[in-house]
Amino acid sequence: xxxxxxxxxxxxxxxxxxxxxxxxxxxxxxxxxxxxxxxxxxxxxxxxxxxxxxxxxxxxxxxxxxxxxxxxxxxxxxxxxxxxxxxxxxxxxxxxxxxxxxxxxxxxxxxxxxxxxxxxxxxxxxxxxxxxxxxxxx
Amino acid sequence: xxxxxxxxxxxxxxxxxxxxxxxxxxxxxxxxxxxxxxxxxxxxxxxxxxxxxxxxxxxxxxxxxxxxxxxxxxxxxxxxxxxxxxxxxxxxxxxxxxxxxxxxxxxxxxxxxxxxxxxxxxxxxxxxxxxxxxxxxxxxxxxxxxxxxxxxxxxxxxxxxxxxxxxxxxxxxxxxxxxxxxxxxxxxxxxxxxxxxxxxxxxxxxxxxxxxxxxxxxxxxxxxxxxxxxxxxxxxxxxxxxxxxxxxxxxxxxxxxxxxxxxxxxxxxxxxxxxxxxxxxxxxxxxxxxxxxxxxxxxxxxxxxxxxxxxxxxxxxxxxxxxxxxxxxxxxxxxxxxxxxxxxxxxxxxxxxxxxxxxxxxxxxxxxxxxxxxxxxxxxxxxxxxxx
Ligand SMILES: [Zn+2]
Numbered sequence: 001x002x003x004x005x006x007x008x009x010x011x012x013x014x015x016x017x018x019x020x021x022x023x024x025x026x027x028x029x030x031x032x033x034x035x036x037x038x039x040x041x042x043x044x045x046x047x048x049x050x051x052x053x054x055x056x057x058x059x060x061x062x063x064x065x066x067x068x069x070x071x072x073x074x075x076x077x078x079x080x081x082x083x084x085x086x087x088x089x090x091x092x093x094x095x096x097x098x099x100x101x102x103x104x105x106x107x108x109x110x111x112x113x114x115x116x117x118x119x120x121x122x123x124x125x126x127x128x129x130x131x132x133x134x135x136x137x138x
Numbered sequence: 139x140x141x142x143x144x145x146x147x148x149x150x151x152x153x154x155x156x157x158x159x160x161x162x163x164x165x166x167x168x169x170x171x172x173x174x175x176x177x178x179x180x181x182x183x184x185x186x187x188x189x190x191x192x193x194x195x196x197x198x199x200x201x202x203x204x205x206x207x208x209x210x211x212x213x214x215x216x217x218x219x220x221x222x223x224x225x226x227x228x229x230x231x232x233x234x235x236x237x238x239x240x241x242x243x244x245x246x247x248x249x250x251x252x253x254x255x256x257x258x259x260x261x262x263x264x265x266x267x268x269x270x271x272x273x274x275x276x277x278x279x280x281x282x283x284x285x286x287x288x289x290x291x292x293x294x295x296x297x298x299x300x301x302x303x304x305x306x307x308x309x310x311x312x313x314x315x316x317x318x319x320x321x322x323x324x325x326x327x328x329x330x331x332x333x334x335x336x337x338x339x340x341x342x343x344x345x346x347x348x349x350x351x352x353x354x355x356x357x358x359x360x361x362x363x364x365x366x367x368x369x370x371x372x373x374x375x376x377x378x379x380x381x382x383x384x385x386x387x388x389x390x391x392x393x394x395x396x397x398x399x400x401x402x403x404x405x406x407x408x409x410x411x412x413x414x415x416x417x418x419x420x421x422x423x424x425x426x427x428x429x430x431x432x433x434x435x436x437x438x439x440x441x442x443x444x445x446x447x448x449x450x451x452x453x454x455x456x457x458x459x460x461x462x463x464x465x466x467x468x469x470x471x472x473x474x475x476x477x478x479x480x481x482x483x484x485x486x487x488x489x490x491x492x493x494x495x496x497x498x499x500x501x502x503x504x505x506x507x508x509x510x511x512x513x514x515x516x517x518x519x520x521x522x523x524x525x526x
Contacts, residue, residue: 021271044388045272052388072293072392074285075338076277080262083277091277093286093387100387102276109338114293125277132275 015130020047025131029122033064035099043098067119067138068096075109085127094118094135103133111137141360142236143370144522146175147483148247152351152471153320156254160189160196161208163352164249167476168209171245171354171483176368182206182356183241185215186232188225188248189475191263195251211245219475221267222424224248225353226379226478226509226518232357233377233520242362247354248480250473260348264474267512269385281345281425283386283513285337288427290392292339295442299339302426303330304449306343306468309423312455313465315494320347320471344426349471353480372489374482376409376521378402384515395514398435402519405506406437409521413437416459417502418488420481422510422517423466432508433461436519455498463488463495478509478518485522 024046027033036044036059038051043062050057073092076083083089090105090112101120105112116137123134148170150163164187172179185206192198202215218228225248232246252260264280265273273283292298307327313319325343333342363370380400383389390396406412413436421436423429434444438459447453453461464470464484467477485505487493503524510517 018271052383072286072290074282074289074340075335076279076282076285077334077338078257078261078279078281078336079277080265080274080279081258082262082274084258086277089277091282091286093392102273102278102385102387104277114289130275132277 025122028064028120028133033120034061035064035096036060037062037098041098045099045101064120065096067117068094068101070112070114070116070118071095071100072114073105073112082128082130083125086125092135094120101133103135105135105137107137139237140239141525142233142374143358143360143363144355144372144374144482144486145177145358145363145368145370146171146173146356147486148174149318149353149480149483150351151318152349152473154253155350158251158350160192160198160201160249160251161204163251163350164205164247164354165208167352167354168205168245168247171247171356172209175356177243177356177358179210181243182211182213182245184213184235184244185211186228186244186246187215187217188228188478189217190219190221190224190250191474194263195255205249209245220516221511222422222472222474223478223509223511223516223518224475227516229478229482229520230377230379230518233374236357236359242359244357245354246357246479247352248475248478249352250475251350252348252473253350257348272385272387279337281340282337284425284427285340286386287392287431287513288339291427291430291445294393295445297445299331300327301445301449302344303327305423305426305429306330308448308454309462309466309468312463312495313469316465316470317494319465319469320349321465321469340425340427346424346467346472349473351471351473351476353476353483355479355482355486371524371526372486372522373525374520375523376405376411378404378408378519380517382515384512386513394441395431395435395510395517397514397517398432398508398510398519401517402436402508405519405521409523411504411521415504416506418463418485418499418505419459419461419508420464420484421461421466421508422477423462423468424472426468428510429461429466431514432510436506436508455495460499463493463499478507481507481509482520482522489522489524
């Protein structure tokens with residue numbers, strides 16, 4: 001099988017949609033990001049049928065806060081092939097209250113620090129064009 | 139409950155052997171363990187085999203039967219996968235099988251072929267131990283994930299890269315006489331700090347290398363050992379396994395590893411020991427910060443206290459509880475699926491006085507092996523003791 005056949009003509013390297021996850025990216029792109037909240041107020045991210053913290057199955061969509069704070073971050077210098085042209089880049093875990101999201105910070109590595117406030121958006125990988133969660137300093 | 143004895147150990151050299159297949163590597167390690175035990179392949183009742191990414195690395199799934207065949211065993215064989223803890227969980231399942239009386243003779247081991255993938259390919263392969271949707275697509279790598287944990291550790295407890303560098307220096311020094319180790323060269327703190335960054339604050343020398351290799355042990359029941367006059371003075375007296383959320387973002391802690399804590403507590407209770415009884419440990423130091431988190435989870439140090447242990451000399455071969463006398467993953471090498479069993483083999487050899495570092499540490503009676511998968515969403519701990 002050649003690489004062309006594997007990738008498919010029409011879509012190039014385009015992924016099949018992942019329900020829940022791609023819905024969330026669509027929503028973030030539209031400025032309407034959400035997360036899931038259980039009846040015990042634990043937050044989690046889709047796709048899920050069960051709260052990972054307490055096992056509750058009563059999950060409802062709640063609006064994702066407009067901004068969060070950087071919990072921890074790293075400057076990745078040696079990437080996977082999917083990020084070859086992006087490196088170096090900053091991957092961060094950002095705290096949005098009861099839920100956290102991991103993404104790439106759109107900022108100079110030197111400018112990023114723990115505790116900084118960032119907004120969330122959807123961008124693309126410079127290498128593959130795949131969509132990903134991006135954070136923008138506020 | 140049958141007591142589980144380690145009858146033999148075997149491992150290949152760890153290093154760069156891109157042309158060697160997984161089956162060839164495991165054949166070498168497995169046959170060495172069987173020969174060391176004085177056990178005939180025909181007596182083995184089941185092969186418990188650990189491997190992480192055979193499909194990606196050499197287009198090979200269903201590796202259990204293949205590996206049994208490679209060592210001349212005609213018996214059921216099962217592959218276990220728990221990222222870098224793959225062979226640790228294989229050991230645990232084997233221990234349970236002997237204890238219940240279900241089996242008397244088991245071959246347990248693991249293999250990973252990695253260097254043929256190149257740095258980018260191996261980085262990609264290792265990354266799939268993380269959450270595909272929420273971590274890999276955000277550019278997370280295996281070193282990147284530990285870098286997130288290292289920065290969180292510094293934020294919570296203080297300390298810096300110099301403290302971490304001492305872990306790397308120690309483990310390289312420990313590996314010097316280990317003929318199976320990938321790196322047998324001393325390094326300095328300045329070299330660690332001046333090395334290129336992989337994922338800040340972790341640099342090249344904070345990271346384990348990409349490694350090919352295999353390891354194996356023969357586990358037998360006490361009754362089988364006695365019946366056949368085997369030299370098997372070391373027993374696996376405790377086994378524990380812990381788990382955590384796969385993605386870091388869903389964890390309660392970034393700078394602690396509760397899966398390892400749970401595994402250690404279970405293993406200690408199983409063996410009837412406490413952390414105070416531990417005389418030597420092989421822990422999962424895929425990155426320098428990982429060793430720090432491991433020795434804290436094992437109860438050898440309180441949270442925040444483990445970072446300075448190497449710098450203070452406490453975990454060196456001259457210290458109270460030497461950690462990673464084989465060189466650790468850092469210098470011995472980390473052929474992912476082989477690591478857990480290699481740790482078990484190292485502790486066994488330390489307890490029998492046949493380890494390259496035995497002259498440095500004298501007689502030891504209690505050791506632990508700690509094996510972690512991914513960013514410690516999986517962890518196993520095994521307690522080994524001299525019983526005969
Ligand atoms: Zn809940």
